[in-house]
Amino acid sequence: MLLLRRCHGLTRFGHAHIQSRRHLPPAVLSHAARLCSTHDNTSDRHLSGLSWKHGLAGLLAGAGAVIAFGLHRHEAEHPAAAAAAQTAESSSSLPVFSQEEVSQHRSLSDGVWVTYRGGVYDITDFVAMHPGGEKILLAAGGALEPFWALYAVHNQEHVLEILSEYKVGELCAEDLKKQKPAESSDPYSTDPDRHPVLRVNSLKPFNAEPPPEILTDSYITPSAFFFKRNHLPVPQVDPASYQLQVEGLPGGAVTFSLEDLKTRFPKHDVTATVQCAGNRRSEMDREKQVKGLSWGISAISNAKWSGARLRDVLLAAGFGPDVAQWARHVHFEGLDKDVTGAAYGASIPLNKAVSEEGDVLLAYEMNGEKIPPDHGFPVRVVVPGVVGARSVKWVGKIAVSAEESSSHWQQYDYKGFPPGTDWNTVDYKSAPAIQELPVQSAITSPADGALIDSSDGFLTVKGYAWSGGGREVVRVDVSLDGGQTWQVAKLRSSDEAHEAPPPPGRAWAWKLWELTAPLPPPAQELEIICKAVDSSYNVQPETFPPIWNLRGLLSNAWHRVTVKIIEG
């Protein structure tokens, strides 16, 4: 008998006793999984028509969900067995298999076998319950270690516990020896050092944000504090041999060296804010659980980027009016690759890529210095006004195309779905890939739960505001009384007072804002709210439920913090 228990998250449902996994109808498993809404294994059944490469990518994209795993955790029937299973290396009376035998089990019909630290596991029944979906099949017939090295979220005790239950044998000693090199390699071992102040949401791949209290201390975010959102290990790129390949234009592929980009094209500076589609996901998650990295309010930062304009490079590579007749998209591929060799990829609409006013850069500098490894050294794309996911780092290939990128991140991840859509009903084709982001703002000070000394009678509230598509933030309203009344914050758009305002439709950088106002009449607690208005007079929605979506993207409802007033 199996005991599925400890469903973490909002939907703790206590102890569900299920007789036998193997004999349960899929509907029951699906239901159980849905109750355990930390993840939903059924979600990826809809991916069945996709290549496994996409599926694998999905695992990375959903890394946050896997971190939050902790469900389908179970114990073997006997505590002793459970304890033994912790190591997954205990000696046993189980049969010994060769790698060749293991390799014959690579499908649901033949059985799905994997090896891990010398053990052989038949995980056929687990496939349907895998938080990352059927992408687990990529490991079929081979060793788990390289995958778990890449998706380090698996390195948790309860994951080993789950695995232990599926053990069917031992790998023969000779074949185990051959695996050793793979086992010891950590694709993240060459990732750069990061500043310890960052709040890490995922270590491998590295995803981290600065504390809100330092985020708005400078208009330009120092690169060390700039939020980091990697999908894969940081690639090691030699700038001397770096080549950017441009494809899809008449005359065939053209390559540019870093030196070419620096010397053959005018250098443009663009101050642009980059925001992750998942910024403020944790707030949406509090309303109802979503799947993804638990970002706070700081998955957004602002830098001065310098480089060649994409437009200029495309023109040099053969773009012209004839191409504009049929082309609709420009694809980017990173030099960061997953274990199958697939690169991170995305695309943007052609008109954004080639417009003189689009300001899309192939940037080789960030804040006046060469781009740090975490941000795309030596060259990254910067697509101002557009979701960060399209500003592909470590860009190695650009392709002009009639079609949108088929990459997982374009087709199956960064999209917004209606509040009623769950992992059972999601139709990926029904929503457009996120490009321009909606209007956003947040309060960086005071922090939620802060104690405010009432002795000086005034309160200062600070934050940031930004909108996608080059739409300038024209106003930030701040309420100190939970939305009853509103005051207008003072906006700051640059470090340099004399800087000209951006042309209409090209306001790529955020505005920092500040309001100092008298503390409202005696109150022990204040709910402080901010909401921004952009130049198209779009506004932020009031609450999260009407914009809730299963991936927790586009989380831009009013930001609220509650503070306590104390007498000084």
Place this chain on the structure above:
Amino acid sequence: MLLLRRCHGLTRFGHAHIQSRRHLPPAVLSHAARLCSTHDNTSDRHLSGLSWKHGLAGLLAGAGAVIAFGLHRHEAEHPAAAAAAQTAESSSSLPVFSQEEVSQHRSLSDGVWVTYRGGVYDITDFVAMHPGGEKILLAAGGALEPFWALYAVHNQEHVLEILSEYKVGELCAEDLKKQKPAESSDPYSTDPDRHPVLRVNSLKPFNAEPPPEILTDSYITPSAFFFKRNHLPVPQVDPASYQLQVEGLPGGAVTFSLEDLKTRFPKHDVTATVQCAGNRRSEMDREKQVKGLSWGISAISNAKWSGARLRDVLLAAGFGPDVAQWARHVHFEGLDKDVTGAAYGASIPLNKAVSEEGDVLLAYEMNGEKIPPDHGFPVRVVVPGVVGARSVKWVGKIAVSAEESSSHWQQYDYKGFPPGTDWNTVDYKSAPAIQELPVQSAITSPADGALIDSSDGFLTVKGYAWSGGGREVVRVDVSLDGGQTWQVAKLRSSDEAHEAPPPPGRAWAWKLWELTAPLPPPAQELEIICKAVDSSYNVQPETFPPIWNLRGLLSNAWHRVTVKIIEG
């Protein structure tokens, strides 16, 4: 003693007894006026630095507020006197003045005198209480008739009652005779006939919208039903002598005849939705009173416009990269003029005007026929994705400029202010002129209060959705339970099924939508709500209070209708 009474609107305050208007400090008058929040006479004090021309324009813009006047209505102390005053023509023992004497009273220091139907009135004390503000000074020293003919909202009994109280004499017979021609002329006498189905919000100038139930019956709105928003009388323009003047470019002014526009430039078709900034104002007004025409949900319509591209005409007139160095705006002036000879005017940013993707037209056809008089015959500007106020009708002049238009409608009317701003605190410079509009949607069927027969078990909901800036509506969510749950409506983007989708950022036309869903479990009443999402994933705000603004513009909160369920 004066009796200020019958304060219409939300703030009925019963009978306020005020001893003498003449001796009241301005603060008291101001306070009284504020209580009577149907309008606020203090609002236009802030206009004191502006030309009267602007002020006059403001009166037109605020015509709805004047219609809703009915305040500061008062009776003379004796009922008999009040009755006599109704005609304002009764013989009296008052002194007789010449026009020359009247003309010497044209300021607050010299007194403000006007004539009306042979009577002479000293309205000095009324100036501060005039709903249209100090623009009343334009009439100082002369006859009211031409102004009241233009702003026909004055032709109401209670306005005559107010006037009667200020009578100080009679105009001498000889001078009265000279006035006759002015008195008899109605600048609206040549306005075209309109379809009787339209719901008229103001007759002079003509402002009307189609009933919601016919609005979404066709994707292209027939011109007869297309909402009409005129600021002034419809000008009579002879197409044979029509001249469009283009100024501000090197080489001086260039003129184009209608024939020039038709033959010298390629003809472009653009299907574009036009929406008034005041669409759905009546809903915002229900939350808290605003100033403006009381539009329902139909101050929006969709047509196929054909004409020369503004870009092409500007290029032909001398626009080039040198001009782009200094120019920032393109101004439009209509051939519709007010009594001072000032034309309706507006401007748009240069980049919108000259962009190949901006699709700004000098349109001479609407839905395949010459543009009807109400919609700008023979030539109007169509600025897709932008508030209707910038699509200047009967366009007579275009000017390229470094500055935004100084027109009233650009500087002092179509702007969005914070919810906390009232007519005492409004700072017109603090908000940008509305250009792109935010995402919008509304339910056209069923109507609010409709009775729904439950016998077939299903309910069909229909409506429109649109967003500014060429952002395509990507989804409309409909709730049948007051926002608890949401279903996705089916979108229709064209009459022709095979029509290609618009390029990104050029979705100028609305989408019609429809949802047929089972009636929720037994309920006597349903609150139906719609909300749209555009391609930048901006959404509509939930409620009106957080977007409330004193002019009732940009009213795009969720649209809600309540229906009653009856058994068939």
